[in-house]
Amino acid sequence: MISLSIGDPTHYKNMLPPIEAEEAVTEAVQKPTSHGYVPSFGLEAARQAVAELWTKPNCQLKFDDIILTSGCSHALEMCINCLANPGDNILLPRPGFSLYVTLCKSLNIETRFYDLIPDKCWEVDLDHLQSMINEKTKAILINNPSNPCGAVYGKEHLCSIIDLCEKNCLPIIADEIYADMFELALLFVFLDAIKPGLLDLSSRILGPNSIIQAALPYILTQTPQSYFDEIITQIQMNAQFCYETLSSVPGLKPIMPSGAMYMLIGIDVTAFRDIESDTDLFKKLIDEESLSCLPASVFGISNYIRLVLTAPFEKTQEACMRIVEFCERHTNTI
Known part of the structure; x- marks a missing residue:
């Protein structure tokens, strides 16, 4: 059996974590300071390492701009939970990652879908997106680069999406988990207005793994390009x-x-x-x-x-x- 269905790059053992990650985790396990409870939003050193990695000329990040989560799924759940109440709706891409629907349904939030255009490299159909917005719409989720499409939006298209959202006073939930898997500069926007709510929601669990957080600065700075x-x-x-x-x-x-x-x-x-x-x-x-x-x-x-x-x-x-x-x-x- 050849499996090309599972989005797990380690499945065939040809894309394993770098040796630097193994070394950093091994060292972190041996440090007493790596164990125990840590702030729910993440250790400062780990957040600083993430801020330095993702700082761009048009977006300067500080450690307190960063909230660490238990994977991207947890981050998405926090954003959805912060922006919408039961009975509200969030607009999702079609085709799109099925977990978005699962997360919304678990929070009793309606899902509405906007189309992507296959013949335009899966760009957003902006007219259809506009038509799906109503008085209960609280956010628009953009997945870029895309699963399952592999699409990457250029700056002009991203700006058109942002203009539409500004016109309708709607925030964007930007799922950019594959943001470093292509050669194109992205426009990153930090939605500072919802940060207090996200900080509050991060305390619902006790934060991501303390050992990985302790290893994170070394992993992010020492893994070679x-x-x-x-x-x-x-x-x-x-x-x-x-x-x-x-x-x-x-x-x-x-x-x-x-x-x-x-x-x-x-x-x-x-x-x-x-x-x-x-x-x-x-x-x-x-x-x-x-x-x-x-x-x-x-x-x-x-x-x-x-x-x-x-x-x-x-x-x-x-x-x-x-x-x-x-x-x-x-x-x-x-």
Whole structure:
């Protein structure tokens, strides 16, 4: 079985954490000061390290601008909880990461969806976004770079989104978890007006792991850029190979990603004699080719599949060959 469905870059052991992270965590475990309760919003040294990493010419960050959370999911939950009450709604991208819906539903917050445009590299359909706003809308979530699309928005498009939000007096929840997985400067905006609420919400749990916080300054300052460059190169090689190989397959339309570690491939079901949907394709690929890739219906859009681009190159090559052979067997014949 070749799995290109799980968004876990460590799955095939070719993208493991850097040795500097292992060293820092090992040292932190051995320090008595690394254990016990720490401030719910994070240790000052760890927050300072994050502030220095993400400070940009147009956005100077201080340690007290930073709140550490137990993963991005926890950060998203805090933002949603801070901005909306039960019965309010938040606008989410379609296609988009399914966890957004889970988090909103757990807080009794309605989800409304704005469309992304496949033929424009998954840019936001601004007219549709505007049409989805009503009096109960409290925030707009923007995922950039995108899961599952691999889209990266340029400055002009980001400014258009910001202008629309300013016009409607709506804050942006910016999910930029893949912000360093492409070569493009982003416009970062810190929403200082909601910081007091986020600080209060951080105390609902006792903060992220104290050992990792103690190790964080060393990890962020000592991990060489070559480690990240190598990962980006692997992902780009896989993306290019998938795009070039699958673009020539009748019935498939891959969309070249610009960031993150995913690719969406459109499916023209009319080109196949016995494929009814993305879910049908997903099931038959597993049964016939021992290949797993997610149907994009789980992300809110039909007749696409998502490939994860972090497998070793030879695994990616083999996976593409299996897709080609599968499509040749199932393509409509004249």
